[in-house]
Amino acid sequence: MDDLDTLEFEMNLLLAFAPFVAFVVVEHLVSVPAGLAAGAILAAALVVRDLVTPGRHVKLLEIGTVLLFGALTVYAFTNDVQWSTAAVRLRVDAGLMLIVLASIAVRKPFTLQYARETVGREHWDSPDFVAINYVISAAWAIAFGALVLADIVMAYVPAVPHSMGVIATVVALVAAVKFTRWYPEQRAATRT
Numbered sequence: 001m002d003d004l005d006t007l008e009f010e011m012n013l014l015l016a017f018a019p020f021v022a023f024v025v026v027e028h029l030v031s032v033p034a035g036l037a038a039g040a041i042l043a044a045a046l047v048v049r050d051l052v053t054p055g056r057h058v059k060l061l062e063i064g065t066v067l068l069f070g071a072l073t074v075y076a077f078t079n080d081v082q083w084s085t086a087a088v089r090l091r092v093d094a095g096l097m098l099i100v101l102a103s104i105a106v107r108k109p110f111t112l113q114y115a116r117e118t119v120g121r122e123h124w125d126s127p128d129f130v131a132i133n134y135v136i137s138a139a140w141a142i143a144f145g146a147l148v149l150a151d152i153v154m155a156y157v158p159a160v161p162h163s164m165g166v167i168a169t170v171v172a173l174v175a176a177v178k179f180t181r182w183y184p185e186q187r188a189a190t191r192t
Contacts, residue, residue, distance in 0.1 A: 061113070064099035109136070
């Protein structure tokens with residue numbers, strides 16, 4: 001991928017995580033059920049966008065995100081849940097990690113669907129292109145695993161300052177973004 005392809009890939013990948021950002025913001029400002037609903041609505045909007053935009057396809061991550069937020073929203077509104085912020089984030093982050101791991105397990109690493117929208121069809125079946133996407137997807141799974149661990153600590157070890165969980169989350173996500181940019185360039189450099 002050239003620099004423009006890489007940028008487009010990263011932007012599309014980051015947009016796929018917009019429902020999680022919406023969830024965090026609305027959950028913090030309004031309530032847990034409202035945050036979950038915001039995540040579900042935005043996730044559904046991304047699926048609709050992919051259905052109606054030529055050249056785009058609905059992706060496993062987006063379908064999983066709709067199902068995750070949809071199920072948690074229905075549960076939150078139909079049961080009198082009193083989840084702490086850390087407890088609900090644990091459920092959301094664990095669900096996200098499972099979606100990413102499932103994409104790898106079914107041999108469709110979630111980043112592959114985004115990368116294919118930014119490169120020519122002649123690259124789609126390249127063993128190197130596919131391998132790069134397995135590694136990048138695994139890196140995101142590790143980052144989400146770190147989020148899950150931070151959520152567990154925040155939910156069950158109240159003595160740990162909340163800021164530590166926020167720092168761990170930011171570090172894990174920034175590392176995943178940087179790795180997503182660095183790894184394809186590194187692989188290209190070693191091939192030449």
